Amino acid sequence: MKFTSVFDIIGPVMIGPSSSHTAGAARIGRVARDLFGRQPKWAKIYLYGSFAETYRGHGTDVAIVGGLLDYDTYDERIKTAFEDAEKADLSFEFIPEEAHKEHPNTTRIVMGDDEGEMSVEGISIGGGKIEISEVNGFKLRLTGGMPAILVVHDDRAGCIANVANCLAMHNVNIGHMEVSRIERGLTALMVIEVDQNIEDRVLQQISYIPHITKVSRINN
């Protein structure tokens, strides 16, 4: 079952005009920021397929920048995201690409600040639902139908078990899990697909586990 909640159908509450090109885009921007762990100082936003062709009319651009500023899909400030970004010291550039990706609504956000850089590729699969397909060049295989937790952590023994334990304690069932190294011996990324949407307190508890640097989620 791809859609599990009535709020997938009656929802999300969002700024128009398109659930895939606006709400989905904002969500990708926001997950990217979450994964980076803080607001980046600069961002290069590559757009593919239908995103590249129609981003201006759909507000895909302001939505992604809004997401980078931590705005949710329904945040009215999405409309003024460009000006807000300037005030927040975030510079950005949109680069529509000719190349075709597997899915028509794809964006790759390369962002950074004085302390680091990260690239996150996301696709908007419809009705505001998104998938994250790549982080720092590492391919992720998220089915998109299930909610997922993304955990950036130090590449150390025990991290994975601790996170799994924490989820077990909250009765969260893991459907699929993948770990990839972003920088060998330094940082790794855990992608965990789960059966139900994750509550804030579970995320918070994961973030308290030693060697966990960032936690983000994609609820469905």
Added chain:
Amino acid sequence: MDVLFQNVRELVERAEQEGKLISEIMIEQEIAITGRSREEIMKQMDRNLTVMEEAVERGLQGVQSVTGLTGGDAVLLQKYIASGKSLAGDLLLDAVSKAVATNEVNAAMGTICATPTAGSAGVVPGTLFAIQHKLNPTREQMINFLFTSGAFGFVVANNASISGAAGGCQAEVGSAAGMAAAAIVEMAGGTPQQCAEGFAITLKNMLGLVCDPVAGLVEVPCVKRNAMGASNAIVAADMALAGITSRIPCDEVIGAMYRIGESMNPDLKETARGGLAATPTGKALAAKIFGGAVVQGQ
């Protein structure tokens, strides 16, 4: 995961056997799947309802989209209704106007609640806020209207599609209209089976509808598709309440919609390459919007 229903037949059977409304079955399933409390779930839907009310209110004051392609029609309709000259009847046109209002707000980058998508967000609230004046529902009954719509949308989303890119506009506005029809029937006191008939009659009449937005934007023909979706829903609901049934069962209509979507040419599935998007005027508008002076989406 405990799923209480996979298709419309199971949904109706369960409701009739347990003597419950379809909305109630949807709420019970939401509790079972997410583990959230009834109170929380009702509250979230209440918030969605408020967003819909505010969107309609804003649209009825008159809005314009960034591109200038849409806006202002909801106001024109309200004025026309007030003139007392309407042929179709005030309730029907009120629903149409409120559906248009929502989509105009959506096109103008206002806040809406996707039902089931942003492009088709006008039909369900448009019909709800029009029949509200006739049936005088409680707030809870209005929230239930959204759960009943959601129950049918849930079946379509999982067994067929609610995305124009995957199934054409029949999957978006077609689904939305069917969802609205079913919810209207329940609010008007019809049986769960009559809800299913209302859904089936509506969707049957939107089968084959292609997704061909001009310039790829959710404006033309989307706003007017919502208008017709709303009127289709109300007429089908009346037919179901009159005791008319669909010869083809609801689930089979949904199956037909899915297969039609699968065989639909990709040019007619949200790529803006066919249909109205490919007309001389459609292409000229696209060139004007994206060609020269581009209006930033702000």
